[in-house]
């Protein structure tokens with residue numbers, strides 16, 4: 001399938017690489033781009049994808065909403081609620097629910113909805129030249145794309161408020177020290193390192209990773225008792241997988257496991 005605003009590449013080891021592809025405007029998001037992303041998310045549920053990597057073409061990851069898509073001659077005529085519901089909310093929910101890990105490979109600036117798109121992914125890695133800006137307040141908007149959910153939970157409420165209100169730009173190193181990203185790689189080796197992480201994830205027991213994702217999501221809002229119950233229920237499920245049988249056999253036989261994601 002050929003897309004206009006994104007590219008999609010599939011590796012032999014079942015990794016789907018989704019690249020936002022509007023480099024001239026720093027991969028800012030139009031409605032059609034969001035539609036294309038949603039289609040990829042939907043297809044990836046049934047095409048044996050075991051890991052997805054989201055990144056941006058050119059020097060940016062994503063500069064958020066394409067501001068030129070708005071009606072600027074009558075700004076209040078724009079239905080921003082609709083743009084958020086039909087665009088960004090439709091992107092965040094599937095990413096969080098996809099039954100495999102999603103890696104945000106933040107290759108450059110991530111601003112506004114682009115910054116929060118990264119934060120809703122399971123693993124966020126950054127190039128040394130990446131930066132993160134909660135740009136919304138600079139144009140009179142509020143943070144969206146799940147930013148007010150994820151950011152305070154990652155950095156704490158005080159830092160989240162400061163980042164979101166002052167719109168301070170974070171370097172990759174700052175993002176790393178605040179816990180927004182798990183790895184920072186030099187620009188030269190960024191693509192190679194991202195592929196290594198994605199390949200590692202794609203060879204792990206995918207079902208167990210999907211269940212881990214569910215547990216982590218649930219932990220945002222659960223009591224300890226609820227989490228303990230869910231851990232038991234999902235461990236029961238993981239224990240029925242072929243990959244668990246393979247993992248234990250491989251351990252006993254002192255060999256590397258060959259997980260199939262089943």
Ligand code: T3D
Pocket residue numbers: 024025026028063064065066067068070080083084109111112113114133135136139141144
């Ligand atoms: O509908 C709604 O608005 C509701 C939803 C909102 C969600 C949001 O994401 S709101 C936040 C929108 N994003 C922004 O406000 C960020 C705007 N961009 C910037 O602040 C800067 O571009 C950056 C800090 C991201 C990068 O700065 P810099 O100096 O590296 O690049 P630049 O020169 O500003 O941008 C390069 C080109 O990309 C430039 O075009 P040109 O002059 O070469 O023809 C610029 O206009 C274009 N561009 C960058 N961001 C956007 C954009 N064009 C459209 N929309 C953008 N968001």
